[in-house]
Amino acid sequence: MNTSLLKRKIIQKKFNLGVIGLGYVGLPIANRFINKGIKVYALEQDLEKVSKLKKGINYINNSSLKNFNYFKKNKNNISNDYSILRNCDVVLVCLPTPLKNKKPDMSFVYNCGKKIKKILKSYQLIILESTVFPGATIEFSKKFLKKEHILGKNIFLGYSPERENPGDKMFSYKTTPKIVSGYSKKCLDLTETVYKHVVKKIVKAKSLHAAETSKLLENLYRSVNIGLVNELKMICERLKIDVFEVIRLASTKNFGFQKFVPGPGLGGHCIPIDPFYLSWVSQQRGYDPKFIRLAGELNSSMPKWVVKKMLRNIKIKNPSILLLGVSYKKNVDDDRESPAFEIMKLLKEKNIRFQYNDPYFPILRKGRNLKFSKKSILLNKKNLKKFDATLVVTDHDLYDYKFIYENSKKIFDARGVYKNFNFPNVSYC
Numbered sequence: 001m002n003t004s005l006l007k008r009k010i011i012q013k014k015f016n017l018g019v020i021g022l023g024y025v026g027l028p029i030a031n032r033f034i035n036k037g038i039k040v041y042a043l044e045q046d047l048e049k050v051s052k053l054k055k056g057i058n059y060i061n062n063s064s065l066k067n068f069n070y071f072k073k074n075k076n077n078i079s080n081d082y083s084i085l086r087n088c089d090v091v092l093v094c095l096p097t098p099l100k101n102k103k104p105d106m107s108f109v110y111n112c113g114k115k116i117k118k119i120l121k122s123y124q125l126i127i128l129e130s131t132v133f134p135g136a137t138i139e140f141s142k143k144f145l146k147k148e149h150i151l152g153k154n155i156f157l158g159y160s161p162e163r164e165n166p167g168d169k170m171f172s173y174k175t176t177p178k179i180v181s182g183y184s185k186k187c188l189d190l191t192e193t194v195y196k197h198v199v200k201k202i203v204k205a206k207s208l209h210a211a212e213t214s215k216l217l218e219n220l221y222r223s224v225n226i227g228l229v230n231e232l233k234m235i236c237e238r239l240k241i242d243v244f245e246v247i248r249l250a251s252t253k254n255f256g257f258q259k260f261v262p263g264p265g266l267g268g269h270c271i272p273i274d275p276f277y278l279s280w281v282s283q284q285r286g287y288d289p290k291f292i293r294l295a296g297e298l299n300s301s302m303p304k305w306v307v308k309k310m311l312r313n314i315k316i317k318n319p320s321i322l323l324l325g326v327s328y329k330k331n332v333d334d335d336r337e338s339p340a341f342e343i344m345k346l347l348k349e350k351n352i353r354f355q356y357n358d359p360y361f362p363i364l365r366k367g368r369n370l371k372f373s374k375k376s377i378l379l380n381k382k383n384l385k386k387f388d389a390t391l392v393v394t395d396h397d398l399y400d401y402k403f404i405y406e407n408s409k410k411i412f413d414a415r416g417v418y419k420n421f422n423f424p425n426v427s428y429c
C-alpha cells in the first residue's frame with residue numbers, strides 16, 4: 001500500500017470505512033456512505049444499540065434512517081470490539097465530547113486513540129468528527145501513533161466537524177458545506193476525497209486548529225445570540241413590550257440581522273457545552289473570556305426565570321402544572337441537557353405538582369437528569385383540564401395547539417409558539 005493506492009481506493013469506492021460511535025452523528029454518517037455503496041464497519045460500545053441494529057431496529061429519529069437495515073444484512077460489520085476496524089482504510093471517529101466539572105472531557109476520544117493503536121496499520125486515514133478544542137486532534141493522534149508511523153507520510157489525520165442539525169427539514173447533509181482539514185496537504189487531500197462521496201460542497205481549512213475552532217465559533221455564535229434575545233425578553237417584560245413582535249420587526253431587515261428566538265434555556269450536546277471548550281483552552285493561555293461566560297450564565301438562568309414568571313402570574317396556591325415537551329428543541333428525540341429537566345427540578349423543589357407530555361419521551365427514567373422517574377401522560381381533554389396551567393417547554397410541530405388551548409385552564413408559553421395563533425389568553429414566559 002502507498003498513498004496513491006489509498007487515494008485510488010477511496011476515489012473508486014473500494015475502501016473500507018470504519019465508523020466509531022453510532023450515535024446522533026455516527027449513525028447517519030455511516031448510512032450516507034452505505035447509500036453510496038461503500039462498505040462500512042461500525043464500532044459501537046453500547047451492546048443494546050449493536051443488538052438493535054443487527055435486528056434492523058433504528059434508535060434515532062431521523063428520516064434518512066427509515067428502513068435502515070444494513071447491519072441486519074451485514075451482522076459481521078458491527079461490533080463493540082476494535083478488531084472490527086482491522087481492515088478499514090478510513091476511520092471516522094464520532095464519539096461524545098462532554099464536559100466534566102465544566103471542563104472538556106476528552107476521555108472518550110483519547111481512550112479510543114489508545115485502542116486504535118492496537119489495530120493501526122500504515123496507510124490508514126483517521127478522521128475526527130467530534131467537536132473539540134483547538135489542538136485536540138493532534139493530541140488524539142499522539143495516542144494512536146506507533147514508532148513506525150510518521151504522520152502525513154504513512155498515517156493520515158483529518159478533522160471534519162459535523163454540522164448535523166437534527167430535526168431540520170430545510171437543510172440536508174448533502175447541501176450543507178462540509179469543512180475538512182488535515183495534518184498535512186496529503187491528509188487534507190485524502191480527507192476531502194472521502195467526503196466528496198457524500199457532500200456537494202467541501203470547504204478546505206488551512207489547518208486542523210482553524211477547523212476545530214470554526215466549529216466552536218458556530219455554536220458560540222448561537223449561544224451568544226440566544227443569550228442576547230433571552231436578555232431582551234427579560235428587558236421587554238419590564239417594559240411591557242412584546243419581545244416576539246420586536247424580533248419579528250427586526251428580522252424583516254434583509255441584511256445584517258439573523259433571527260434568534262428566546263426560550264426556556266439551552267439544551268443539546270452542542271450549544272450548552274461547546275463554548276466551555278473554547279473558554280477552557282483560552283484560560284490555559286491566560287485569557288479568561290467574558291462574552292462566552294456571560295452568554296452561558298444568561299442562558300442557564302432561563303429555566304428559573306420561566307418558572308418564576310409562571311408562578312407569579314398563575315395566582316393560585318399550590319398549582320398543578322402540565323409541561324409540554326422534554327426534548328431540548330422541537331421535533332427531536334434528544335433530551336440531552338434539556339431545560340425541561342431544570343424546570344422539573346425547580347418545580348419539585350417548590351413542591352409543585354406536575355406531569356409532562358412528550359410523544360418523543362413516553363418515559364423519563366431516574367438518572368443523571370432526574371432524581372425520579374415519570375411517564376408521559378396522554379394529551380386528551382380530561383388530562384388537560386386537570387391542570388391549573390399548561391407550560392409549553394418544547395414546541396413540537398405535532399402538537400395540536402388549538403386543542404391544547406381550548407382545553408387548558410391557562411397557557412404559559414416559553415417558546416412563543418402561540419404567537420402564530422390569535423388566542424387572547426396566553427402568557428409568555
Ligand SMILES: NC(=O)c1ccc[n+]([C@@H]2O[C@H](COP(=O)([O-])OP(=O)(O)OC[C@H]3O[C@@H](n4cnc5c(N)ncnc54)[C@H](O)[C@@H]3O)[C@@H](O)[C@H]2O)c1
Pocket residue numbers: 020021022023024025026043044045046049094095096097108112129130131132161162163164165166269270
Ligand atoms: N448531536 C448533534 O447534533 C451533533 C452535531 C454536531 C456535532 N456533534 C458532536 O459530535 C460528537 C458525537 O455526538 P453525538 O451527538 O453523535 O453523541 P452520541 O452520544 O449520540 O453518540 C456517541 C456514540 O458513541 C458510543 N460510544 C461511546 N464510547 C464509545 C467507545 N469507546 N467506543 C465505541 N462507541 C462508543 C455511544 O454509545 C454512542 O452511541 C460530539 O463531539 C458532539 O459534540 C453532535
